[in-house]
Amino acid sequence: MTTKKKRAKARDGEATRQALIDSAAALFAAEGIDAVSVRAINAAAGYGPAATHYHFGSKDAILHAVLLDYGSAVLARIHALASELNDSVEVPSAEEIVRVLAVPYQEFLEEDYVRAEQWLAICGQLSLANDERLFSPMEDDDTAVIIGQLLERAFPDVDKDQRDQNFSLAANTLIAMAATWARAAGGAESASAHRLDSLSIFIAGGLSSLMERRRA
Incomplete structure (x- = not known):
């Protein structure tokens, strides 16, 4: 993979992470942390069912990312x-x-x-x-x-x-x-x-x- 492609992939990854964080924040605030599933976060962000686990690893990890x-x-x-x-x-x-x-x-x-x-x-x-x-x-x-x-x-x-x-x-x-x-x-x-x-x-x-x- 060329350096240019690596940079583009990194930017895409950061954009995905931010979209997941923003979706999680909106859902946690509106519906309550315990009521929100990882599947709901992925769907709200417009990504597949494995997106949150791939980028963060767990619901607790994305909650930490939101707070930070x-x-x-x-x-x-x-x-x-x-x-x-x-x-x-x-x-x-x-x-x-x-x-x-x-x-x-x-x-x-x-x-x-x-x-x-x-x-x-x-x-x-x-x-x-x-x-x-x-x-x-x-x-x-x-x-x-x-x-x-x-x-x-x-x-x-x-x-x-x-x-x-x-x-x-x-x-x-x-x-x-x-x-x-x-x-x-x-x-x-x-x-x-x-x-x-x-x-x-x-x-x-x-x-x-x-x-x-x-x-x-």
Whole structure:
């Protein structure tokens, strides 16, 4: 095979992978991850019954690819904001820590509403089910460690396990509600962004209250 043909084949392969990822994202968001079959993903993308297995190997693998393809920029932004906040000499507030997550979600909604809505819907499903696959794209970075450091600085008198549990509840609520509101907006990007900002304030208050109860 000539170099030119190899390049053309590689481009075709990437196009197929992207089509499968986009089809899977739309189906996972609309019908639910568990309800979607590999056969349905292949059919929606317009490929044969073996396409997903050939390019990804399994349904879990294409789910991981969806989370990474749609959310990589969001995760990078979360890491950057968490690092910036952690570098500050000021003790972080609960609202500032929650906004480390909320601001990238809001920016994604404003930049690409359709992809953001689908990604949030998928993350919301995994979050509500406490499904560890939600965190698979973060396995190779230290974002969770940095957020843990922020929580320790903000709430030093609270036990680490309790801090982590409280923040997990706050983060899961943020993701689930952001997904619900994004879908309900039906394309009203600015409305979703405004609601997400209000939700961040509400969740930060709840997080602070939970932490204060553990101090008492």
